[in-house]
Amino acid sequence: MKRRDFxxxxxxxxALAACTPVEQQSTESTERFSWRMCTTWLPNFPGLGTGVNxxxxxxxxxxxxxxxxxxxxxxxxxxxFEVFDAVSQGSVEMGHGAxxxxxxxxxxxxxxxxxPFGMNAHEMNAWLYYGGGLELWxxxxxxxxxxxxxxxxxxxxxxxxxxxxxxxxADLRGLKMRIPGIGGxxxxxxxxxxxxxxxxxIFTALQTGSIDATEWVGPYNDLALGLNxxxxxxxxxxxxEPGPTLECMINLDxxxxxxxxxxxxxxxxxxxTNMDMISEFMARNANSLEQIRASGTDVRAFPNEVLAExxxxxxxxxxxxxxxxxxxxxxxTSYRDFMQHARGWQLISEQAILNTTSL
Amino acid sequence: MKRRDFxxxxxxxxALAACTPVEQQSTESTERFSWRMCTTWLPNFPGLGTGVNxxxxxxxxxxxxxxxxxxxxxxxxxxxFEVFDAVSQGSVEMGHGAxxxxxxxxxxxxxxxxxPFGMNAHEMNAWLYYGGGLELWxxxxxxxxxxxxxxxxxxxxxxxxxxxxxxxxADLRGLKMRIPGIGGxxxxxxxxxxxxxxxxxIFTALQTGSIDATEWVGPYNDLALGLNxxxxxxxxxxxxEPGPTLECMINLDxxxxxxxxxxxxxxxxxxxTNMDMISEFMARNANSLEQIRASGTDVRAFPNEVLAExxxxxxxxxxxxxxxxxxxxxxxTSYRDFMQHARGWQLISEQAILNTTSL
Numbered sequence: 001m002k003r004r005d006f007x008x009x010x011x012x013x014x015a016l017a018a019c020t021p022v023e024q025q026s027t028e029s030t031e032r033f034s035w036r037m038c039t040t041w042l043p044n045f046p047g048l049g050t051g052v053n054x055x056x057x058x059x060x061x062x063x064x065x066x067x068x069x070x071x072x073x074x075x076x077x078x079x080x081f082e083v084f085d086a087v088s089q090g091s092v093e094m095g096h097g098a099x100x101x102x103x104x105x106x107x108x109x110x111x112x113x114x115x116p117f118g119m120n121a122h123e124m125n126a127w128l129y130y131g132g133g134l135e136l137w138x139x140x141x142x143x144x145x146x147x148x149x150x151x152x153x154x155x156x157x158x159x160x161x162x163x164x165x166x167x168x169x170a171d172l173r174g175l176k177m178r179i180p181g182i183g184g185x186x187x188x189x190x191x192x193x194x195x196x197x198x199x200x201x202i203f204t205a206l207q208t209g210s211i212d213a214t215e216w217v218g219p220y221n222d223l224a225l226g227l228n229x230x231x232x233x234x235x236x237x238x239x240x241e242p243g244p245t246l247e248c249m250i251n252l253d254x255x256x257x258x259x260x261x262x263x264x265x266x267x268x269x270x271x272x273t274n275m276d277m278i279s280e281f282m283a284r285n286a287n288s289l290e291q292i293r294a295s296g297t298d299v300r301a302f303p304n305e306v307l308a309e310x311x312x313x314x315x316x317x318x319x320x321x322x323x324x325x326x327x328x329x330x331x332x333t334s335y336r337d338f339m340q341h342a343r344g345w346q347l348i349s350e351q352a353i354l355n356t357t358s359l
Numbered sequence: 360m361k362r363r364d365f366x367x368x369x370x371x372x373x374a375l376a377a378c379t380p381v382e383q384q385s386t387e388s389t390e391r392f393s394w395r396m397c398t399t400w401l402p403n404f405p406g407l408g409t410g411v412n413x414x415x416x417x418x419x420x421x422x423x424x425x426x427x428x429x430x431x432x433x434x435x436x437x438x439x440f441e442v443f444d445a446v447s448q449g450s451v452e453m454g455h456g457a458x459x460x461x462x463x464x465x466x467x468x469x470x471x472x473x474x475p476f477g478m479n480a481h482e483m484n485a486w487l488y489y490g491g492g493l494e495l496w497x498x499x500x501x502x503x504x505x506x507x508x509x510x511x512x513x514x515x516x517x518x519x520x521x522x523x524x525x526x527x528x529a530d531l532r533g534l535k536m537r538i539p540g541i542g543g544x545x546x547x548x549x550x551x552x553x554x555x556x557x558x559x560x561i562f563t564a565l566q567t568g569s570i571d572a573t574e575w576v577g578p579y580n581d582l583a584l585g586l587n588x589x590x591x592x593x594x595x596x597x598x599x600e601p602g603p604t605l606e607c608m609i610n611l612d613x614x615x616x617x618x619x620x621x622x623x624x625x626x627x628x629x630x631x632t633n634m635d636m637i638s639e640f641m642a643r644n645a646n647s648l649e650q651i652r653a654s655g656t657d658v659r660a661f662p663n664e665v666l667a668e669x670x671x672x673x674x675x676x677x678x679x680x681x682x683x684x685x686x687x688x689x690x691x692t693s694y695r696d697f698m699q700h701a702r703g704w705q706l707i708s709e710q711a712i713l714n715t716t717s718l
Contacts, residue, residue, distance in 0.1 A: 058627050062421055064620035120712055122481070122514075122641055129635060130642035155481075156708035219704070237711035261423035268417050272630035276488060282481055283489035286704040301711065308718040343716055345578070345645040349515035351713040352596035352660065353479055357702055359667040 033067040033262065035254070038087070040080040040097035042199070043073030046224050047217075047284065048246070051152045051277040052096045055248065058269035067262050069094065084249070088144045093254040096151065098246050099137075100181050105144060108327045111335050112137045112148070114244040116183050116314040118335070121153040121243035121278055122350070123342045128245065129271075131338040136331050147255040149270035152246030152277035155285070157238030158222065159302055160215030161206060161231035166302060169309045178202055178214035183240030186313045199225075206230040215240060219288035220281060228297045235302050239310055246277070392426040392621065394613070397446070399439040399456035401558070402432030405583050406576075406643065407605070410511045410636040411455045414607060417628035426621050428453065443608070447503045452613040455510065457605050458496075459540050464503065467686045470694050471496045471507070473603040475542050475673040477694070480512040480602035480637055481709070482701045487604065488630075490697040495690050506614045508629035511605030511636035514644070516597030517581065518661055519574030520565060520590035525661060528668045537561055537573035542599030545672045558584075565589040574599060578647035579640060587656045594661050598669055605636070 037056060041048040049071075056069040074080035078092065084102045087095040100110035111118075112133070119127060127133035128150050141148045160179070166172065173191035177184075184194030197205055197214075205211045207230040214231075215238065216222050228234070248270050255263070293299055302310075322329040396415060400407040408430075415428040433439035437451065443461045446454040459469035470477075471492070478486060486492035487509050500507045519538070525531065532550035543553030556564055556573075564570045566589040573590075574597065575581050587593070607629050617625070652658055661669075681688040 058623075061620065061623035062627055117715060120709060122637070125634065125638040126641035126645070129638040156712050158708075218708070236707040237715070238708070239712075239715065242712045261420065264417075264420035268421055268631045269627065271634050272627045275484065275630050275634040278481070279484040279488040282485035282701060282704070285708070286485070286701045289704050289707075290700065299707070301707070304718060307715050311715060311718055341649065342641060342645045343713075345641070345648050346713060347716060348595040348648075348658070348660070349517075349577070349597070349644070350479060351710065351716075353515050353598075353601045354702075354705060354710040354713070356476060356596065356598065356666050356670060357706060357710075359663060359670055 030066075031259070032065075033258065035067065035069050035093040036072060036077065037069050037094035037096055037248075038072045038076075038078040038083045038092050039095065040074055040083050040101060043071075043076060045073070045221075047154065047220055047277065047281050048152070049073060051246070051273060051280070054276055055096070055151055055269055055273040058272055059265055062265045062269060063262060067258075067265065071096075084144070084146075087249050087251050088146055090145075090251045090253060093251050095249045096246065097249070098244055099148070100244070103181065106140060106327060107321045107325055108140050108331045110181065111328075111331045112140070112245060112247065114241055115318060115335075116186060116240045116242070117311045118242055119339045119342065120346075121155050121245070123339060123346065124153065124243055124245045125150065125274065126342055127335065127338045131342075132334055133338070136334055140327060140331065141249065142252065145252045147250045147252050149248045149250075149267060150245050151248035151270040151273050153243055153274060153281075154217055154241070154246070155278050155281050156243055157218045157241040158215065159235035159238050159240070160213055161222070161227045162213040162233040162235060163206070163209065163231045164212070165233055165300070166235060166306060168303065169306050172306070175213055176211045178205070178211055179240060181240075182314065182317055183215070185317050186240070186310055189313045189316070190309065203227065203230050218281065218285045219292055220284040223288040223292055228292050228295045232298055234292060234297045234299045236299070237302075239302070239307055239314075248273075389425075390618070391424075392617065394426065394428050394452040395431060395436065396428050396453035396455055396607075397431045397435075397437040397442045397451050398454065399433055399442050399460060402430075402435060404432070404580075406513065406579055406636065406640050407511070408432060410605070410632060410639070413635055414455070414510055414628055414632040417631055418624055421624045421628055422621060426617075426624065430455075443503070443505075446608050446610050447505055449504075449610045449612060452610050454608045455605065456608070457603055458507070459603070462540065465499060465686060466680045466684055467499050467690045469540065470687075470690045471499070471604060471606065473600055474677060474694075475545060475599045475601070476670045477601055478698050478701065479705075480514050480604070482698060482705065483512065483602055483604045484509065484633065485701055486694065486697045490701075491693055492697070495693055499686060499690065500608065501611065504611045506609045506611050508607045508609075508626060509604050510607035510629040510632050512602055512633060512640075513576060513600070513605070514637050514640050515602055516577045516600040517574065518594035518597050518599070519572055520581070520586045521572040521592040521594060522565070522568065522590045523571070524592055524659070525594060525665060527662065528665050531665070534572055535570045537564070537570055538599060540599075541673065541676055542574070544676050545599070545669055548672045548675070549668065562586065562589050577640065577644045578651055579643040582647040582651055587651050587654045591657055593651060593656045593658045595658070596661070598661070598666060598673075604633075607632075 039052050056071050059069050078086045083095040099112035102109040137148050175192040178197045179194050187194045322332045398411050415430045418428050437445045442454040445451050458471035461468040496507050534551040537556045538553050546553045681691045
């Protein structure tokens with residue numbers, strides 16, 4: 001994308017006239033920047049929306065107010081699923097979301113959030129910061145005039161809420177479940193019916209039985225939505241989301257217009273937010289899980305037989321995507337090799353330590 | 360500690376005359392600060408020393424050079440185990456180390472690094488940032504005129520190198536092992552002989568048989584030390600160090616002299632370094648483990664019987680410490696409660712996901 005398109009992009013949005021014109025920005029570090037960050041999250045949404053507020057606050061604090069970032073929740077300025085295009089076109093300078101929302105742009109994007117049975121948060125961060133993952137992400141997003149940073153992670157999610165027990169893969173046949181992305185495709189291949197529903201409809205759909213199951217996030221967010229009042233069975237683990245990286249994406253021309261110290265501020269604020277958000281999710285999920293258990297929910301593990309089949313189907317889907325698109329193949333090769341190698345270490349470190357809990 | 364003592368502290372070190380005098384510091388954000396950070400790590404030591412360099416670089420970048428932090432490795436300005444006192448007294452403004460080194464000051468300090476069979480990195484961060492841990496840490500360190508931040512973590516370490524297999528608790532009797540802290544005391548109660556050795560002597564002591572075993576860090580650091588050439592058996596998990604938090608500690612008067620934006624810069628740089636360092640350890644440990652395996656080392660799990668007994672002895676020691684000191688009791692109560700609760704969530708999230716690896 002050329003600079004003149006970026007300026008045109010700004011001009012074309014009448015509602016966006018307050019956007020800092022790039023042409024007036026210099027590299028002088030005394031200049032002030034007023035940016036807008038549109039997100040895919042509802043305003044102040046627990047953990048996600050509030051995490052974005054933390055990122056904006058960090059940037060403001062670090063720059064002593066020289067760079068102000070105004071956060072807009074989904075729909076406040078830009079609808080959730082138009083954030084990628086809005087930042088790409090320069091209608092706003094920054095966005096916050098999750099890369100798997102943009103698989104319509106390129107199937108390769110989702111590897112920078114998470115794939116089912118893929119890397120957990122710790123592995124994703126190691127891949128992105130020290131395993132070549134971030135360079136690949138920049139290559140993929142660069143085609144869309146975007147510059148991405150890891151800027152949050154929910155940690156492992158839950159497998160979801162079900163109105164009946166799942167004792168075998170046969171119990172997934174005919175199951176109507178709200179589950180997006182590759183996870184949804186895997187459910188379809190297992191004989192279920194994946195559906196997409198807006199957040200506002202999930203609770204009622206589950207409670208009235210118009211869907212049989214839903215995955216959402218984890219105990220903290222699920223309790224906030226009251227899902228423990230809509231279904232009896234809460235399954236783990238969240239095979240479909242083992243630790244999604246959340247993203248801060250920046251219009252590349254806007255990024256290039258920042259002086260070096262403000263670039264450092266944005267980059268390091270994203271990294272600090274990445275630590276902050278996963279720590280918050282951990283603390284709040286632990287609390288909320290206890291409340292969910294206390295409310296009478298039946299918290300259960302998926303049987304290994306079910307997980308094994310879902311895992312087989314997942315890699316069938318992923319290999320098909322890689323066979324169809326050389327960009328996916330390149331990203332998947334890096335992802336798969338890093339994961340194999342990181343997991344070898346995780347099994348004798350994190351898993352072995354967690355295994356001592358029951359001793 | 361009073362401000363005049365802090366100034367006196369600076370004056371008393373003739374070699375430290377270049378230290379920025381606090382009295383000349385104002386809250387004007389244009390003022391420049393030149394600080395020194397002494398560490399307990401060898402200069403540029405893989406992962407630890409280099410992580411400290413990252414922290415200093417972040418502060419420099421974020422402040423556009425307004426705050427410069429010069430890093431000194433162990434012994435370059437202050438010996439490793441005098442860093443706490445040097446920062447407390449204001450001889451230098453900042454230090455980087457691990458809180459369990461200071462158990463001679465207060466047994467409570469070590470809970471802010473790690474205890475055997477205690478919290479892993481993810482749990483520690485959740486406790487410190489969102490579970491009241493950091494407030495307790497500030498209370499304990501405040502008595503020493505210090506202001507601490509989490510600023511790194513190695514992740515789970517390894518159990519160590521042994522010149523014979525450990526098949527039962529009886530194999531620990533008479534075992535002479537380099538292992539410090541509570542871990543050492545636990546080994547003693549299991550019938551072994553804990554010894555302390557400086558880094559420079561570990562390899563030779565193990566190779567010549569003057570010790571039978573040593574723990575050090577993990578694959579990345581252990582390979583750098585060549586320990587795979589000194590012993591045959593490499594045991595996991597690192598029960599004695601399940602994820603030590605590393606610390607940045609700041610002289611409280613120096614901290615109070617910083618303008619608000621530089622305080623934010625130090626705080627957020629520490630949080631970003633915390634994310635960066637554990638990601639680096641993860642990537643490098645994974646690589647180094649593969650090299651260690653390829654070199655013919657026998658990588659083994661401690662038998663559950665051994666781990667169960669070491670765990671029992673650990674909590675015997677910890678409960679004794681808590682019974683003797685109300686500060687330890689207060690910190691341990693918070694730590695234990697948070698861990699119990701966080702672990703409940705970890706077992707159905709991280710552990711359950713790692714368990715799918717073998718499906």
